[in-house]
Amino acid sequence: MIGARALRGAAGVAGFLAAGELVIRFGLGADLVFPPPSAVLAGAVSLLADGGFLAGAAATLTNWALGLLTAIAVAVPAGVLLGALPPVERAVMPVLEFLRPIPSVAIIPLAILLIPVDELMKVSVIVYAAVWPILINTLYGMHDVDPLAKDSLRSFGFGAAAVLARVSLPSAAPFIATGVRIAAGVALVLAVSAELLAGGAAGIGVYVLQASGGNRTDLIMAATLWAGVFGVLANLALLAGERRLFRWHRVRAGALAS
Template identity: 75%
Template sequence: MTGTPVIRGAAGVAVFLAAVELAVRFTLAEGVVFPPPSVVLREAAFLVADPDFLAGVAATLLNWALGLLVAVAVAVPAGVALGTLPAAERAARPLLEFMRPIPSVAIIPLAILLIPVDTAMKAAVIVYASVWPVLINTLYGMREVDPLAKDSLRSFGFGRLAVLWRVSLPSAAPFMATGVRIAAGVALILAVSAELLAGGSAGIGVYVIKAGSGNRTDLMLAATLWAGAAGLLANTLLQAAERRLFRWHEAGT
C-alpha cells in the first residue's frame, strides 16, 4: 500500500513528460527553440559526472544549510519567547506583519550592496526568507498548547520554566518541525535566486547563468531539474523525520 502513491506519482510524471515531449516535437512553431524532456533528462544524467556542476551543487547546498541553520537558531527561540510572553508578542506583531510580506528576492540587490562577502550575503538572504515560516509556525504551536496541561503542572508546584520545558516545547515541537520543512524549500529557492542575481564563483544558479550565456537551454533546464530534485529530497527526508519523531502527534490528529 505504501508504494501505491509513489507508483501513481511516477505514472503521472511519465504521462506529463510524454505529453510535453510530443508538444515540443510536433506543435511548436518553426524557429522556437525549446529542448524536449528527453534531451533535458539526458543532459541531467551527464551533469552527474560534470565536476563544475558538482562543485556548484556543493556551494549551493552549503549556503542553503548555513542559512537554514541560522534561521532555525534565531526563529525558534524568538517564537518561543513571543509565544510565552503575550505582551512582547503584541508589541512585536506590527513589525512582524510589516516585514513578513516583503518579497525575499527583492532584498537581494540591497544585500549585495550592504554585504561585500559573497557567502555571507547569500546566507543572510536565505536567513531572512527562512525565518518567517519557522517563526510563525513556532508561534502557532505555542498558542495551541493545552492550557489545562499547563495548569495541571502548575498545580503540582512547577514553575514557568518547568512548564515550558515539560509541556509547551514538546507540544509545539511538531509545528516547529513543519516550519523547518517549509523553510527548507524557501531557503533553496533563495539560494539559487541569489546566485542568479549576484553571480559568484560556483553554484547551481551560477551554472545556469553560464549555460544561458552559451545559449544552452538544455543545460539550463537540466541544472534546474537537479535543483528541484534537491528540494524534493530535502522535503521528503524532513517529512519522514517528522513522522518518525512525532508519531504521537499524527495519532492525536
C-alpha cells in the same frame, strides 16, 4: 499503500514527460527553441560527470544548509519567547507583520550593497527568507498548547521554565518541524536566486548563468531540474523525520478530526 502511492506518482510523472515530449516535438512551431524532456533528462545525467556543476551544487547546498540552520537557531527561540510572553508578542507583531510580506528576492540587491562578502551575503538572504515560516509556525504551536496541561503542571508546583520544557515545547515541536520543512524549500529558492542575481565563483545559479551565455537551454533546464530534485529530497527527508518523531501528534490530530 505507500508502494501504490509511489507507483501512481511515478506514472503521473512519466505521463507528464511523455506529453511534454510530444507537444514540444510535434505541437510547437520550429521558431520556438525549447528542449524536450528527453534532452533535459540527458543533460541532467551528463551534469553528474561535470565537475563545474558538481562544485556549484555543493556550494549551493552548503549555503542552503548554513542559512537554514541559522534561521532555525534564530526563529525557534524567538517564536518560543514571543509565544510565552503575550505582551511582548503584541508589541512586536506589528513590526513582524510589516517585514514578513516583503519579497525576500527584493532584498538581494540591497544585501549585495551592504554585505561585501559574497558567501555571507547569500547566507544572509537565505536566513531572512527562511526565518518567517519557522517563526510563524513556532508561534502557532505555542498558541496551540493545551492550557489545561499547563495549569495541571503548575498545580503540582512546577515553575514557568518547567512548564515550558515539559508541556509547551513538546506540544509546539510538530508545528516547528512543519515550519522547518516549509523553510527548507524557501531557502533553496533563495540560494539559487541569490546566485542568479549576484553571480559568484560557483553555484547552481552561476552554472545556469554560464549556460545561458552559450544558449544551452538543455543545460539550463537540466541544472534547474537538479535544483528541484534537491528540494524534493530535502522535503521527503524532513517529512519522514516528522512522521517518525511525531507519530503521536498525527494520532492525536486524527482522533480530534474524528
